[in-house]
Amino acid sequence: MEKYEELLLALRKVIRATDLYSKQLNKRTGLTAPQLLILREIAAAPDGITASSVAQNITLSPATVSNVIDRLEHRELIHRERSVQDRRRVVLSLTARGRERLAEAPRPLQEDFIHKFQALADWEQSQLVAGMQRIATMMDAERLDAADVLEVGTYEQQKYRTPKRK
Template sequence: MLKDEELLVALRKVIRAIDMRSKQLSREVGLTGPQLIVLQEVGKRPGVMVKQIAESINLSPATVTSILDRMEARTLISRIRSTEDKRRVGVFLTESGQEALDKAPLPLQEHFVNRFSALEEWEKSQMVATMQRIATMMDAEKLDAAPLLEVGNLDKPII
């Protein structure tokens, strides 16, 4: 097999692993990866605002708002306007949101981060540089991306 084919096979395996884990998460908890990440942020910081969530997970506020809209429709979170400043809206977990968070498996990126952390610094640097180069070669360096492993639309509904 040619080197470019070997690389494409490896990339395809990574994409398939992400897809399989996303489907497992959806089956077990009914959440997408991004929904779980947002739920975790809200669980860590009750009353957090959309802009703070967006900054924390590297997504646009519009994307986070769309994710929150879907989660609010499923009563996983609630948004409460501040009594001191009407412009501020805090996001809180509901009881069912906390239950979903408690039942959720470890997100794939946490599993990955645990293994990545065990590498030597030079290996980490080499991997980051290589993946950044691949992103550039695929004209993807300017795409909006969060540090989470999920495929598909970030705000897709769960059916």
């Protein structure tokens, strides 16, 4: 097997693992990975958080986060309310139903990955990061919107997301 074939096989395995996790998550909780990520971010802010802060914290475009928030609000997992300190700001918080759903959700796939990754030597971590960044560049994926959660979507879904500005 050629080296590029080995690499592509390894990439397909990673994609397959994230796809299987996403399907398991959806079947078990009715949530997608981005929805779970956003619920966790809202839960981490006991005094509420704005949609723009959520987008910034999880490194997804505000438009993507806004669409997911609309769905979560429609499902009565979160609610929006005007800030009493600044009426221009809309603050997000979990509903009781949202807290229940979050408590039932499994740990994100990347938590196990992070634990194993952090157990590696610094040089090996750096080597893996550099290699994956190079692969992303070679696949013309450096402009794609991406969160720090492992999730899967079709190429068409990914390519039309708004890139995060730095």
